[in-house]
Amino acid sequence: MRFRRVEYPVTTADTVTDPAAPSLPWWNRRGTWATGWLLAALWAAAFPVVSSLDTHRLWGTSAALGYAAAAAVSYGLPGPRARRAAVALALAGAVVVPLLFLVLTGRAQSEVDVIERSGRLLLEQGTPYLPHPRKVTDYTPYLPAMALLGIPKALVGDHGWAARLLGDARIWCAAVFLLCLHSARLTLRRPRSAATLTGPRARLPYGTAVAALIASPVVALPLCVSGVDLPLTGLCCLALAMAARGRPAAAGLTLAVVCSLKWTAWPAIAVVVLLLGHVAGRRAALRCAGTAVAGATLLILPSAVLSPGAMIQQVLAFPTGRGDLPTPAASPLPGRLLADLGPAGWYAAVGLLICGALAVAASLVHRPPAHLRAAADRLSIGLLVAFTLAPAGRFGYLALPLVLMGWARLADPREPVPSLTVRGARPERAAPAVPARRTYAATAFRTGGE
Template identity: 55%
Template sequence: MTPSRTPQAPWASVGWLLATAWALSFPLFSTLGPHRLWGCCAAVGYLAAAVLTVRSPRAALAASLTGAIAVPLLWLVLSGQGQSEVTVIERSGRLLLETGRLYVDHPAGVEEYTPYLTGMALFGIPRAVLGGPLGDARLWCAAALFGGMLAGRRLLGGERSGLLPLLVASPVVALPLVVSGVDLPLAGLLCLALAAAGAGRPALAGAALAGACALKWTALPAVAVAVALLAVCRGRGPAVRCALVAVLGSAALILPSAVLQPAELLRQVFAFPMGRAEVPTPASSPLPGHLLAELGSWGWYVTAALLVLGGLAVAVSLWARPPRTVVAAADRLAIGLTLAFALAPAGRFGYLALPLLLSVWARSFTVADAPATASRIVARSPGTTAPGKPAGQRA
């Protein structure tokens, strides 16, 4: 058994201080109330963690979790505050229960747009059923994230490295968990899908991918990555099964909305995030794609072409050098998502938290045992030529 590893105190202190500086930027520069509140609370928690980590890493972690998650989340949930995404998710859940539809017909303003697919509405249903703080969509989104990450780790059986609690306490997870929660279920399902693919569970991987694709269309690259991982470690059959479950499952979840409201699905889920709807999207961070799109119609088409080229480049990399471990698969997916978010006509810096989360999560338990994990996976694969070498791999 490999002992759990935690960062050395000096480096941990530096990390907490960097997190403090990042948190302080929100009350200084953000105009959003939930962001400013989170920044104030998190800065106190991170600063306390930087001081405490020299003597007690556990106390430092507790201070960071308290300041960055517990206090601001409790305050915002009880006061009914949050980013507009929370209201959007909860409205779609209420509409789904009451009418069977997800989208407001002919939305007049940005607050009436729902840029998500069917699955996201499920996290808004608790508000309609339970009401009160327990129905807040952020709590259920967080539960999906933690469930996916922990189930993925259990599938692979890796040793704990101490990175997972730090990841949860970091701004990468803490900020979206507290203020919106919208990307957390997607992250949890992608973690579960990659872990299931790495453990040789194609049906489970496909089901997790179907769930992810039913939340946001940005989950589509994960299907190619998981299928490539299964193909190289398990063979063509499991890869095809995974792809079929993912495609058919996604279709079953999305088609009802597409049949009932095809125009709104196209307008709100595809045109709006791409900056082609009647109402401009508020996602406008100065990333390359947005800057190009701002130059006019030709700039938008250049951005769209770059997006396609970026997707093709990742697809070619999966064919030429497929990932052979969960860490490599998470990194490849992170690269693809980073390219997509950077080149999208409309995007936010916050979107980049998802690729970072995937890469860190994969390392939170697999780094120490990566060779053993890979050997176990290949050893159970049909048609291998030698331990650790899939059939057809050159020596």
């Protein structure tokens, strides 16, 4: 009898399910996060050089330092803790520090002063519009509900740091935005029993992703210097979430509020109604549309009755470049460049804008959105067309559709995700195991003529 040493491969806990799959998804790699924060740092560092606004320069200096620190932490430290630390550094440098400094020192863009004055006028005369504006800052290009965000300033005044924090319109714009995102998340949250093996553990945590979105320049800059479009963005997200879950009354009330902030939010009615019609049926869609129109009318009508001329002049004529004074929204977008050519160019820009709106409307009728992500994309495309072809516009307006598209992908991910093991869960079908590189030696007895 002789002994022979034979080595057999033994499957261990180190086996992988798919040798062709990458070790980590792209969003979970250190290089991806470090590169993103580095690009944000370069973007922010350009503001102190090229911008003529004091608020933008201050934000750019602080944000560039925060983004650079986040890039260093993302690349230098491994693991989820490093990612959370990087997001915290970016939030501190791009949001917390500049926002507190600008609020406490009383520095802001003119939009903040306009909102706060509108709140004071709403309390005094029942309408947020000055009857005879003499300069650009006297115009209020917003619908009446925007003045509600300026009422705290009229109530608490401007004496002391506490009053400045509680009364600044940017704080309330940010509060509405964050509250809407949180409410939308609660609305979209699935029951625990509906979680799948490739669900929450297989993608980036929602809280970390939303924090990174808030810390990004797309949200951080307007949040610190003006904040005027953030409530509109948050309410649009909430309305889409309500429609995706088949809640017509809540979606209609949310649309009523958002459509009484700025007229640029009115396209959201069509998108939300069509999404709700696919999810809950025609009756629910009609109920949502009726609630939205009736609610917006109740919020807008009092100011329209008290100051119809001022409202038309400041809300419709002034933002489109047809007011008595030129609008400061003069970024070199295609619509603005056409409008600068004269009356013929202005009509050409309006014609292109109408054609773009009809094209988006035709796409909605031909293929209505069937889920949250499709609805957010369709609304974003419509807003991008409107802001690009409008006779007057700013690059900052494009942040609204960009945030909508980004948030929808965080709240409703539909792309394939890598399979991960969930503790305590039992997969329905296990993939064939691939032997690990390690082997264990086994001794076999051999008898006979060997």
